[in-house]
Amino acid sequence: MRTSYYVTGSALAILFLFPLVWSGWASVRTDTGFGLENYARLFTSSNGIRAVHVLNSVVVSALTVTGTLVVATFAGYAFGRFRFLGRDLLFLLTLAILMVPYATILIALYVLLSWLGLEDSLVGLSLVLIVFQLPFSVFMMRNSFEAVPVELEESARVDGCSSVGTLVRIMLPAVRPGLVTVGLFAFLTSWSEFFAPLILLNSTDEFTAVLAVVNMRTASHGSIDYAALEAGVVFMALPCLVLFAFMQRSYVRGFTSGALKG
C-alpha cells in the first residue's frame, strides 16, 4: 500500500515535471554543447523579442496590478462595510463577468476601445485586463474586509480618523494577505495573457513579450527555430516560477477561493 503510493506518486511527479525540466535543458542546448546562443537568437532575430516588448509587458503588468488593487480595494471596502443604493446589483453584475467569458465580447471591446481612442493601446489593454480580474479580486477583498473586526475600525473613528484615514492606516494592514493574492493573480494574468493582446494590439511595436514569442512561431514561413522558442518559454515562465516559490500560500488561497463559494 505504502510502496505503491510512493511508486505511483513519484512516477506521476516525474511525468509532470519532465516538460518543465526539458524546456530548460532545450533552451541551453546548442549544436556544440551548452550555451546561451538560443537566448541570443531569441532577443536578436528579426521577429523575436525586442527590449520594447519586455517593456510593454512590464507596463501592462504594472498598470493592471495597480489598477486592480486600487479598484478592488475600494470596491471590497464598499461591499464589506457600507450599505448604499445599487450595492447588490453592482456586486451581482461584477460576479456576472465570470459567466460571460471575455473571448465572446472581445470583438465588441475592440470596437469600443477604438471609439474611445484606445485602439492598439497598452492602456486600453490594461483596462480590459483589470475588468476581467474584478470578479475574483472584488470577491476576495470583500471577504477580507468583512473578516476584520468592527471594533478595530470603531476605535480609529473615535480617535478622529476619517474613513479614508481608517482605510489606509487601519484596514489595509489588516487585509494584506488578500491584497497580496489579488496582486499576484493580476500580475500572472497580465504577464501571460495571450488572447486579449492578440485582439487588442495591432502594431508589432505595441506587442507584449508573449505576443512577440508566439509571433516567432506564427510569423515564420519556413522552419521554426524551436530552440529559441524554448528559450522564450523559459524567459516568460521564470518570473512566474520565482513568484510561486516565494508565495505558494497566496497561490493556493487564490486558486481555492473559487471552490469555497460553491
Add this chain to the structure above:
Amino acid sequence: MTGALYATPAAVLVGLFFVVPLLLVVWMSLHRWPLLGNPRLNAPDNYTAVVDNALVASAAWFTLRYTVLITALLFVIAFGLALLVQNRRPGVGFFRTAFFLPMTVGFASASLLFLGLLSEEIGPLPAGGDSPALGSAVLLVLWRFAGFNMLILLTGLQAIPLDVYEAARIDGASRWQVFGRITVPLMRPTIALVLTMMITGSLLAFDQFWILTRGGPDNSTTSLVMVIYREAFVRLDLGSAAGISVVLLVLLAVVSSVQFAVLRRRSA
C-alpha cells in the same frame, strides 16, 4: 453615500467595459459591420449565415468532440490525483507541488513548450500516429490543468467530515461503497464546479490550437473561437464574428445555469 463613492471606480469600469460591450456585441450581430467602413442593419443575416457557414459547422462539431474528450479525461485524472494526495503523509507536499507546477506557466507559453516537446526537430517525444494534432493539444491541456483541478477537488474532499467515513466503516461499508455513496454525493457542488470550468474552458479553446496546430491540417482542429477570430480579422466581418459570439454566449449561459441548478438541488 461614502460606500457608493468607494464603489464608483468599480461601477464605472464594469459598466463601460462589461455591460456596454455585452449590449454592443448583440447590437453588432444585427448589422453588417465591416472592420473599416460604416455598419448597416442586416438582421438576421449574421444568424442565418452562422447556420450556413460550413466552417462554423465543422468547428462546432470539432469543439464539441474536444470538449467531451477533455472533460472526461481531465476529470478522471484530476480526481485520481486528488485521491492520491488527499491524506497527510511524508512526501505529499512534494507530489501536490509537482502536479500543480505546470499551472504556473502561462497557457500560451505552455503551448509553445509542447510545440517543441512534440516536434520532430528537437522533441524527445515527436508526435506521430493518426491524429497527432488533436492528441498533442489534449496532452498539453491534461498536463497544464490536471493539478489545478486536483487542487479544487482536494478542497472538496477535505471538507467531508471524518466522522462520516468513520460511521460508514463501522457499518461495514466497502471502499467502493464509501466512494460511491459518501464521497461522490457529498462532493457534488465541487464536482459541478470543476465540470463547469472544464466544459466552458474547452468550448472557448483558442491558444492551444492557434499555437500548436494553427487549426490544421485542413481546418480539422479549428475551434469556434478561432472561427470568430477569422471572421473578424481575416474576413474583416465583425458582424458575423459578433453573431457567432452571441450564439456561443447563449450556449455557455445554458451550461452555467445547469451548474446552478445542480448546486440549488443540493441546498433544497
